[in-house]
Amino acid sequence: MQLHELFIAPFAEFAFMRRALVGSLALAIAGPPLGVFLILRRMALTGDAMAHAILPGAALGYLAAGLSLGPMTIGGLAAGLIVAVGSGVVARTTILREDASLAAFYLISLALGVTIVSLRGSNIDLLHVLFGSVLALDDATLILLAAIASVTLIALAALYRPLVLETIDAGFLASVSRSGGVVQIMFLVLVVLNLVGGFQALGTLLAVGMMMLPAASARLITDDMTLMIVAASVLGMLAGYAGLIISFHAGLPSGPLIILIAGFIYLLALIFGPAGGFLRRLKPGRHLEA
Amino acid sequence: MARLRYVITLVLACAGAASGWPAQAQAPEKLPVVATFSILADFARNVGGERIEVTALVGPDGDTHVYQPKPADAKELGAARLILVNGLCLEGWIDRLIKASGARAPVIVTTKDISPQQMREEGRIGPDPHAWQSIANAKIYVANIRDALITVDPGGALVYRANADNYLGKLDVLEKDVTAEIAKIPPGRRQIITTHDAFGYFGTAYGFRFIAPEGVSTETEASARDVAKIIRQIKAQNIPAVFLENVTDPRLVKSIASESGAKVGGTLYSDALSSPDGPGGSYIEMMRNNIRELSAALAQ
Secondary structure (H helix, E strand, C coil): CCCHHHCCHHHHHHHHHHHHHHHHHHHHHHHHHHHHHHHHHHHHHHHHHHHHHHHHHHHHHHHHHHHHHHHHHHHHHHHHHHHHHHHHHHHHHHCCCCHHHHHHHHHHHHHHHHHHHHHCCCCHHHHCCCCCCCHHHHHHHHHHHHHHHHHHHHHHHHHHHHHHHHHCHHHHHHHCCCCCCHCCCCCCHHHHHHHHHHHHHHHHHHHHHHHHHHHHHHHHCCCCCCHHHHHHHHHHHHHHHHHHHHHHHHHCCCHHHHHHHHHHHHHHHHHHCCCCCHHHHHHHCCCCCC | HHHHHHHHHHHHHHHHHHCHHHHCCCCCCCCCEEEEEEHHHHHHHHHHHEEEEEEEECCCCCHHHHCCCHHHHHHHHHHCEEECCCCCCCCHHHHHHHHCCCCCCCCEEEECCCCCCCCEECEEECCCCHHHHHHHHHHHHHHHHHHHHHCCHHHHHHHHHHHHHHHHHHHHHHHHHHHHHHHHHHHHHEEEECCCCEEEEHHHHHCCCECCCCCCCCCCCCHHHHHHHHHHHHHHCCCCCEEEECCCCCCHHHHHHHCCCCEEEEEEEECCCCCCCCCCCCHHHHHHHHHHHHHHHHHH
């Protein structure tokens, strides 16, 4: 009875809690696996940069149509893709490396976004774009989140082999196939897609947390690629569920709490993670012998 | 020629400043007045008429609570001959801004003589700044602004008095109409949910209960518990309608309404006027819009 009160009743009683849960689960299914690839490719901060890059597009959509799903999604998607492709082009044609051009592009984007939102005269709205509202997901938003999760999973399944190869040994993939560039771009498109979906629920700043924190935790838990992807998704879902429950009982804001729980899981993994956590490093196991 | 005119204007302006302005009653320049937000600016325009040039720092649809001042605002303040503020802790940013701008114009608190109601904000009890939501208070604002204008520009006293009397007459009519409209709503249905706790004075003056879901201020994000509490409350007390305002997150209100079965009303304007061509372009239009929306949602 007590357990039911604590863990199930909030979702049984309130539809907005069920919607929030479904939304966070959808985000957790697709985002964290992408995060795993970002981490393994040493592009962990790319997610963050892309999240900022989305802002001016979403802001333009917001300026044109208010807080409405379609224009903000399309705007965010367009802005994210322009920055992703733009920084790739700059990296290939100038002396600047990809990280530097990405940083430049996203800072310009962020400033542009803040300016565009203030044009509307009201700055409380900027907070809603930046922080989203997981408690106010309507049908259209849920369908969008579910569609993005499905597309991402299917695309990941199709791209899995070349993506893993490109991640682990890009030189080898380049020697046997010319799909490397295409794979890289498709991958970035998926990242942008998930961040755009995530910012409806969590806002531009926190969406990237749902992608990276479970992925980083999973990396500390296992060395196995497949397990890592599954663990990342599971941890993301756990954070989503626990964050909502605690927000409900403790009266704390839901979006930030979901990410805080993901952060807490990350700290635990950091200390106890069997694949490279702090304690593991302190007491190394037997050396492998040939 | 243009240069000459510029010099003359400059001389006149300085002479006006030196002699305290009244000697230049015929001066073509309008008295520059800065009001912190759109509703005060509207009052001031009605009293000052052609004699003054009013600038509002927080424009239509802006949120005065969390406003970020721009450099242009400091410039306006520096040039102003009169600064009108609401007081009651509405504009937390104004003191620093006035100091930074080096403005030397008198700063008039337009809520002087209004007895403040209390409101709970971020867990603390403090004065509720939204005093203009009661028309009786609006008349006090207008009287304060009239007196302030006469002090700064005694030469216009006749004009200001006539304008203020004219406007106060319009407010009387407004008050009568609002009271009549509310009398048509059954007393049991005079309660609604709004997103921002700004209607305390309106509620006291006209017998309405306004329940704010975020409960605190526009700055805090709602927790799942708050939302759940509101939905339970709507169901338990049969609250008929949920209203959006022009300054907070409409998505949350829609989600609460769809779950609790309450009707979503139109937009109520509380802290800011709409753009001039919108439904609440002036104080009087704003109040008429609000009462129209309330009647539409609550009448049976």
